[in-house]
Amino acid sequence: MEAQTYESMEKKQVQSKTITGAEAVMESLLNEGVKLMFGYPGGAIMPVYDALYSYTDRLKHVLVRHEQGAVHAAQGFARVTGKVGVALVTSGPAATNAVTGIADAMIDSTPIVVISGQVGSHLLGTDAFQETDVIGITQPITKWNYQITRPEEIPWAMSRAFFIARSGRPGPVLLDITKDAQFGKLDYTYQKMTSIRSYTPLPIPDLSKIDEASHLINLSKKPLALIGQGVVLAGAEQELLAFLEKAGIPAAWTILGLSAMPTDHPLNVGMLGMHGNYGPNIKTNEADLILGIGMRFDDRVTGNVQRYATKAKVIHMEIDPAEINKIIHADVPILGNVKETLPLLTEKVSNNEHPEWIEEFNACMRIETERVIEKELFPETPLLTMGEVVRRVSEATDDDAIMVTDVGQHQMVATRYFKFKKTRSVVTSGGLGTMGFGLPAAIGAKMGMPDRHVCLIVGDGGYQMTIQELGTIFQEKVGVKIILLNNNFLGMVRQWQELFFDYRYASTEMVNPDFQTIAKGYYIPCAKVTERDNLDDAIKTMLETDGPYLLEVVVEKEGNVFPMVPSGAAVDEIRLE
Amino acid sequence: MKEEFTITVYSENRVGLLNQITTVFTRRHINIESLTTSESAINGIHKFTIVIYSTYDEIEKLVKQIEKRIDVLKAYWFTNDEIIYQEIALYKVPTKALLSGNEIEKLVRKYGAHILEMTEEYTIIEKTGHKTETQELYEMLDPYGLTQFTRSGRIAVNRSRKEPLNSYLKKLEEDRLKLAN
Numbered sequence: 001m002e003a004q005t006y007e008s009m010e011k012k013q014v015q016s017k018t019i020t021g022a023e024a025v026m027e028s029l030l031n032e033g034v035k036l037m038f039g040y041p042g043g044a045i046m047p048v049y050d051a052l053y054s055y056t057d058r059l060k061h062v063l064v065r066h067e068q069g070a071v072h073a074a075q076g077f078a079r080v081t082g083k084v085g086v087a088l089v090t091s092g093p094a095a096t097n098a099v100t101g102i103a104d105a106m107i108d109s110t111p112i113v114v115i116s117g118q119v120g121s122h123l124l125g126t127d128a129f130q131e132t133d134v135i136g137i138t139q140p141i142t143k144w145n146y147q148i149t150r151p152e153e154i155p156w157a158m159s160r161a162f163f164i165a166r167s168g169r170p171g172p173v174l175l176d177i178t179k180d181a182q183f184g185k186l187d188y189t190y191q192k193m194t195s196i197r198s199y200t201p202l203p204i205p206d207l208s209k210i211d212e213a214s215h216l217i218n219l220s221k222k223p224l225a226l227i228g229q230g231v232v233l234a235g236a237e238q239e240l241l242a243f244l245e246k247a248g249i250p251a252a253w254t255i256l257g258l259s260a261m262p263t264d265h266p267l268n269v270g271m272l273g274m275h276g277n278y279g280p281n282i283k284t285n286e287a288d289l290i291l292g293i294g295m296r297f298d299d300r301v302t303g304n305v306q307r308y309a310t311k312a313k314v315i316h317m318e319i320d321p322a323e324i325n326k327i328i329h330a331d332v333p334i335l336g337n338v339k340e341t342l343p344l345l346t347e348k349v350s351n352n353e354h355p356e357w358i359e360e361f362n363a364c365m366r367i368e369t370e371r372v373i374e375k376e377l378f379p380e381t382p383l384l385t386m387g388e389v390v391r392r393v394s395e396a397t398d399d400d401a402i403m404v405t406d407v408g409q410h411q412m413v414a415t416r417y418f419k420f421k422k423t424r425s426v427v428t429s430g431g432l433g434t435m436g437f438g439l440p441a442a443i444g445a446k447m448g449m450p451d452r453h454v455c456l457i458v459g460d461g462g463y464q465m466t467i468q469e470l471g472t473i474f475q476e477k478v479g480v481k482i483i484l485l486n487n488n489f490l491g492m493v494r495q496w497q498e499l500f501f502d503y504r505y506a507s508t509e510m511v512n513p514d515f516q517t518i519a520k521g522y523y524i525p526c527a528k529v530t531e532r533d534n535l536d537d538a539i540k541t542m543l544e545t546d547g548p549y550l551l552e553v554v555v556e557k558e559g560n561v562f563p564m565v566p567s568g569a570a571v572d573e574i575r576l577e
Numbered sequence: 578m579k580e581e582f583t584i585t586v587y588s589e590n591r592v593g594l595l596n597q598i599t600t601v602f603t604r605r606h607i608n609i610e611s612l613t614t615s616e617s618a619i620n621g622i623h624k625f626t627i628v629i630y631s632t633y634d635e636i637e638k639l640v641k642q643i644e645k646r647i648d649v650l651k652a653y654w655f656t657n658d659e660i661i662y663q664e665i666a667l668y669k670v671p672t673k674a675l676l677s678g679n680e681i682e683k684l685v686r687k688y689g690a691h692i693l694e695m696t697e698e699y700t701i702i703e704k705t706g707h708k709t710e711t712q713e714l715y716e717m718l719d720p721y722g723l724t725q726f727t728r729s730g731r732i733a734v735n736r737s738r739k740e741p742l743n744s745y746l747k748k749l750e751e752d753r754l755k756l757a758n
Contacts, residue, residue, distance in 0.1 A: 135593060136593075136596065139593065139596055139597055139600060140600050140604065143647065144647040144648075147592075164647055195753065196647065197589070197650070197749065198588065198589050198647065198648050198649060198650040199647045199648075200749075200752075204752060204755075320645070321641055321644070321645075322638070322641040322642050322644070322645045324641075325637065325638070326638055326641075
């Protein structure tokens with residue numbers, strides 16, 4: 001769709017026109033198919049905002065309450081739509097406020113373009129008011145960044161930014177535009193970038209590796225596929241299922257691979273890693289073949305790498321050459337886009353089923369259900385658990401909602417107990433673990449997918465890190481459903497203190513404000529649930545209420561998330577309690 | 578076991594490239610032993626020659642991280658026996674030390690060094706070679722009142738016949754045509 005928009009634009013713009021740099025930013029955004037962006041104005045970006053004033057019929061700008069929120073919202077938008085998210089901020093403190101979001105997008109491969117204003121080029125390096133070296137600061141946390149000091153560079157830099165952000169392994173790009181480049185004039189023509197000499201976004205698959213891999217797969221008695229976000233980013237969900245179903249391979253997912261395949265698919269054996277399911281962790285060290293598909297063997301997935309996948313050959317399907325052999329040695333690396341490589345592999349593998357092997361996962365699930373899941377979903381205590389709330393919300397949306405989370409215990413619980421039918425239904429901060437991510441990301445997700453329910457699961461700690469974005473929700477009437485799981489604790493840290501620091505609860509107990517009053521202050525409808533009997537009705541009311549809603553649920557104060565692979569332990573040392 | 582490796586990086590000539598490359602090392606707490614940068618034999622393409630101590634396992638990962646940067650064309654790593662490499666050192670000694678005997682002259686001959694400039698006050702001696710060789714001459718000259726000493730970073734060419742980047746650029750062009758068809 002974006003390409004078509006551009007082609008028609010391109011025809012219109014065969015002749016150049018003289019416009020300002022700020023207008024060129026707007027035109028470039030339109031040429032890239034951008035309709036929505038998030039931002040916050042300030043001195044060094046004022047010419048761009050002034051230009052925006054004439055484009056409001058074509059470019060919607062959402063005024064956030066803090067620049068971190070702008071970037072997280074752009075991320076939320078990008079994650080649910082697959083398009084590039086855009087954030088617009090000024091120089092100095094605004095740019096540094098954006099840094100957390102940029103770092104988050106980098107480690108979670110989220111395509112965003114952040115445009116920051118900069119002091120006039122004659123002031124660069126003089127410690128001018130609101131000058132900061134944002135290029136230097138963001139260099140290690142961007143896929144590419146560039147400082148524009150001349151207006152005529154803008155179309156080139158913008159097209160390059162969008163191409164880099166969305167192609168190959170996606171990621172954040174920052175463009176820093178000096179104020180004089182925004183004011184200055186240029187002859188504007190736009191050419192969408194399709195290649196860069198020094199950049200190979202899509203490695204060409206080596207067919208001999210496909211042969212080797214299919215050979216290993218056909219010989220394997222106990223194969224296990226690990227699904228990562230690469231599948232979602234490639235839009236290869238159908239190709240994945242076709243492959244798994246033909247070869248009869250059980251599949252577990254990383255936190256960012258969640259919703260790439262439906263929760264109830266018979267080959268879906270659950271989540272990997274530290275708080276993942278029992279089966280996939282235990283069976284990683286019994287499998288004779290591990291097949292990583294668009295994932296990067298993060299330390300939260302592998303636990304102790306010396307004792308990871310001890311009996312298995314490893315096939316690693318990955319778009320980024322730097323991920324091959326980075327953590328886990330790949331016996332057969334398959335570079336390329338999984339949308340392209342999975343069908344090649346499907347063609348070569350034999351029809352197979354591994355009923356006994358899959359039954360072993362089912363047996364593990366029965367153990368986990370009895371010892372962990374039953375207690376979490378159907379507790380015998382009067383106190384509500386996070387798990388039951390999450391599952392009730394999921395069921396009330398017919399497992400069809402987009403789930404956004406913040407970071408901490410509730411995040412692990414949400415990924416464990418929310419269920420999914422559709423892909424691109426999870427927005428969570430996986431790699432960076434950014435508390436405060438949830439609320440602004442939910443705004444972006446809802447604005448990207450206005451017709452779907454967007455349910456934010458958030459804890460009382462992370463909620464307060466970006467709580468000011470309630471202002472954005474109110475101003476824009478963003479219909480985010482906020483499910484605040486309140487235990488008046490920084491739960492994940494408290495759990496570690498309980499388990500590994502002898503119950504020494506250093507600075508984890510929170511004395512919280514009245515969240516109902518705060519929501520009311522922003523004119524957001526709200527309710528508070530303390531008892532199980534009221535939960536289902538409260539969820540129903542939340543979902544039936546038009547627009548935003550805060551449902552605060554008081555949950556047990558010292559609940560723990562299990563299973564757990566303790567830090568430094570091997571995956572098969574997972575603890576059920 | 579850590580050993581000396583030489584990395585050559587070819588990049589587009591763009592502001593900030595050096596920072597992008599060095600953070601790959603600093604982020605992992607790796608010290609850069611030597612760094613030389615200049616335009617390569619190919620117009621518009623810059624070349625960085627970096628020497629570090631590393632392991633075979635680590636060097637491969639480092640080079641891939643460098644190549645991941647958008648404006649880096651290609652990076653290669655070499656062990657010392659795969660390359661011919663050279664450094665240059667300059668030594669400044671008082672001319673009177675040179676005139677008061679023939680020891681310095683003998684050293685210049687022995688080490689294949691030569692004299693670049695001689696004034697009444699000082700004499701500049703230049704020597705090219707590996708670090709151990711230039712260091713040895715430094716230690717020999719030091720007793721004669723050496724007043725300044727400086728050594729460059731390493732430059733290197735590999736033992737294969739061609740600049741490796743040429744064949745890489747050719748392959749890029751072929752791939753591009755393949756994709757276009």
